[in-house]
Amino acid sequence: DAGVIQSPRHEVTEMGQEVTLRCKLISGHNSLFWYRQTMMRGLELLIYFNNNVPIDDSGMPEDRFSAKMPNASFSTLKIQPSEPRDSAVYFCASSLRMSGGETQYFGPGTRLLVL
Amino acid sequence: GDSVTQMEGPVTLSEEAFLTINCTYTATGYPSLFWYVQYPGEGLQLLLKATKADDKGSNKGFEATYRKETTSFHLEKGSVQVSDSAVYFCALSVAGGSEKLVFGKGMKLTVNP
Numbered sequence: 689d690a691g692v693i694q695s696p697r698h699e700v701t702e703m704g705q706e707v708t709l710r711c712k713l714i715s716g717h718n719s720l721f722w723y724r725q726t727m728m729r730g731l732e733l734l735i736y737f738n739n740n741v742p743i744d745d746s747g748m749p750e751d752r753f754s755a756k757m758p759n760a761s762f763s764t765l766k767i768q769p770s771e772p773r774d775s776a777v778y779f780c781a782s783s784l785r786m787s788g789g790e791t792q793y794f795g796p797g798t799r800l801l802v803l
Numbered sequence: 804g805d806s807v808t809q810m811e812g813p814v815t816l817s818e819e820a821f822l823t824i825n826c827t828y829t830a831t832g833y834p835s836l837f838w839y840v841q842y843p844g845e846g847l848q849l850l851l852k853a854t855k856a857d858d859k860g861s862n863k864g865f866e867a868t869y870r871k872e873t874t875s876f877h878l879e880k881g882s883v884q885v886s887d888s889a890v891y892f893c894a895l896s897v898a899g900g901s902e903k904l905v906f907g908k909g910m911k912l913t914v915n916p
Contacts, residue, residue, distance in 0.1 A: 692846075719902050730906070730908045730909060731847075731892065731906045731909070733904070736902065736903065738902070744903060779846050779847070781846075781847075783902060785902055790896075791837075791849045791852065792847075792902075792904060793848075793849075794839075794846030794847045794848065795846050796844075796845055797845075797846050
């Protein structure tokens, strides 16, 4: 089975540009998580969805960040406008929610560099 | 709030050495506990988990036991290999049926031949 798919794997952009990161969930999973990883702050949960509905977006840094699930298998994370401090590796993860404590399956990540 | 504290390293070991990575947690209720591993250039992947007190998770020679009395979930392996070089994250799921994971800061392990 295909795992979580993320694209692009690498993105280099200039400050002020819009960046869109994409994620395809594992077939049959119903929860989606976006994380950001940096050396300074470690792994941070940005937002998560269950059945396409955002459940907790308290980790979204500011209004420049937005995330959507246009359908049950796909999600986007958009940064507009991007800033150098957004440079990080962004992971999405999916899981099949049942009663809690389920395993999350991570994608390979998108390495973003904002110049 | 819920939190995880783990050894941060980095740690360098020789092949076949014994490994222990300490992890303690603070949580309300009864969380599930996890160890995830991140190999260079990859995303995190589940190494093992335990969902209730005294459960032992094991995989690839690694073991960890859910100790409620000491609020710990220490990871151990009797003989590490070069291929175990990675970053190891301890995590808990927020109790009450939530899927949200709280991660420790991760510990980088390098194993030399």
